[in-house]
Amino acid sequence: MDRSLTSAQLDVFDKEFASRPANRLMQNAVTQTPVDDIALDRRIVTAADHSVSHHLDAWKVTNQKKSGRCWMFAGLNLLRAGAARKLGVKDFExxxxxxxxxxxxERANHFLESIVETSGRDVDDRTVAHLLGDPISDGGQWNMFVALVAKHGLVPKSAMPETDSSSATGPMNRALKSLLRRGARDLRRMASEGVEAQRVHKGEVLAAVHRVLSIHLGTPPQRFLWQWRDKDQEFHRDGWMTPTEFAASYVQIPLDEYVCLVHDPRESSPAGRTFTVEYLGNVVEAPPVVYLNVEMDLLKRLSMDSLVGGEAVWFGCDVGRMMRADVGLWDAALYDYEAVYDASFEMDKAARLVHHETQMTHAMLFTGVDVVDGAPRRWRVENSWGDEKADKGFWTMNDSWFGEHVFEVAVRRSALPPELAAVLGEPPIVLPAWDPMGALAR
Incomplete structure (x- = not known):
């Protein structure tokens, strides 16, 4: 190959393509039919068994609609089963x-504080550019969910129902990003005036953010009257409650006892160490987002043990890989793209992370597992995309997919081997703000 493309080289490529009947066959097929329908391995689909030996969910799925709130939906889905049991109802949100x-x-304040902290750097500094590239998004992490519940509590859906903008966050986010970037411009200009002057102006920006949020989402209740009928139609009333009181009463698991385990096989990420990502978070002064890097076998075993023990598992993954939505199935070999294109796509998980081919894009909840001879064979997943696909919104993940495309789970600290539990107290390695381990929050 020459440095630039030449007509002679293009002629070689054209003749090579046309000379192979398989290429012409695939061209005829793919120009008329979606490539996923051509590449789909029907053997995997027809062999798929959606039953599992341990099955927890007895509730309806939720729907995040046109928003990126998967992480908070998955977190709330983990909590609502215990709340429903305490309330004596079949389903609860x-x-x-x-x-x-x-x-x-909180995230607007977190962003503005990050801008204050970095206001002495050039605007083209990579960290500053990263912050300005996405001032506020819908994504998030487990620790960020826990921080919100700890500070602001929870309310039942009836106390603050969905709005058009909570279900389709694009227009609201557009306004918020513009406000925050303008605020960042002003805060950076004020760097010579000192932090106190910057924070006075930050208050003005946050006042505008408060108005935008209240216009789009409504006003969060400070108190609400809580009463309900249980599944036997018996009436109950707790009376007036604050969100923190409601969370204290109806969150049935100790959120502060959970830790995030990740499988990050990059050479730069040693197993058995904790990590954090710079400027990743939402609540200023909350505990940082910290991951403990472990081997995949342990990630699977602890997830399986939790499900067998009766508790669902929050997890993060690269959801769009090898996925078939109409049947609700994930399998690592679901599509044979190599046969379609006569090209190799082989990259291991570490290489995909390093070369920007993969990252965490979605959080969901494991609600079941099929265990054979003490090992997981497939997983049942509660998604937050509504009930129109899969088993009324519950999907099946073959174990091959877990190993390739699941990155993170939240489990109880007490489930960890003692040598790993001891590591949690060590200072974490700080990854740069743009590292793919922070992608779920973006």
């Missing part, structure tokens, strides 16, 4: 809109 409001407001 916490208000996702309430958590969204506080996440946006």
């Amino acid at each position: 916490f208000s996702q809109n309430y958590v969204l409001w506080w996440d946006k407001f």
Whole structure:
């Protein structure tokens, strides 16, 4: 090959393509049919068994609609089963809109504080450019969910129901990003005046953010009257409650006892160490987002043990890989793209992370596992995309997919081997703000 493309080289490529009947066959097929339908391995689909030996969910799925709130939906879905049992009802939902409001407001403050801290750097500094590239988004992490519940509590969905903007966050986010970038411009200009002057102006920016959020999402309740009928139609009343009182009463698991385990096989990420990502978070002064890097076998075993023990598992993954939505299935070999294109796509998980081919894009909840001879064979997943696909919104993940495309789970600290539990107290390695381990929050 020459440095630039030449007509002679293009002629060689054209003749080579045309000379192979398989290429012409695939061209005829793919120009008329979606490539996924051509590449789909029907053997995997027809062999798929959606039953599992351990099955926890007895509730309806939720729907995040046109928003990126998967992480908070997955967190609330983990909590609502215990709340439903305590309330004596068949199904229950916490208000996702309430958590969204506080996440946006806290995240705006977090962004502006990050701008204050970096205001002495050049605007083209990579960290500053990263912050300005996405001042506020819908994504998030487990620790960020826990921070919101700890500070602001929770309310039932009836106390702050969904709005058009909570279900389709694009226009609201557009306004918020413009406000925050303008605020960043002003705060950077004020760097010579000192932090106190910057924070006075930050208050003015946050006042505008508060108005935007309240216009789009409503006003989060400070108190609400809580009463309900259980599944036997018996009436109950707790009376007036604050969100923190409601969370204290109806969150049935100790959120502060959970830790995030990740599988990051990059050479730069040693197993058995904790990590954090610079400027990743939402609540200023909350505990940082910290991951403990472990081997995949342990990630699977602890997830399986939790499910067998009766508790669902929050997890993060690269959701769009090898996925078939109409049947609700993930499998690592679901599509044979190599046969379609006669090209190799082989990259291991570490190489995909390093070369920007993969990152965490979605959070969901494991609600079941099929265990054979003490090992997981497939996983049942509660998604937050509504009930129109899969088993009324519950999907099946073959174990091959878990190993390739799951990155993170939240489990109880007490489940860790003692040598790993001891590591949690060590200072974490700080990854740069743009590292793919922070992608779920973006």
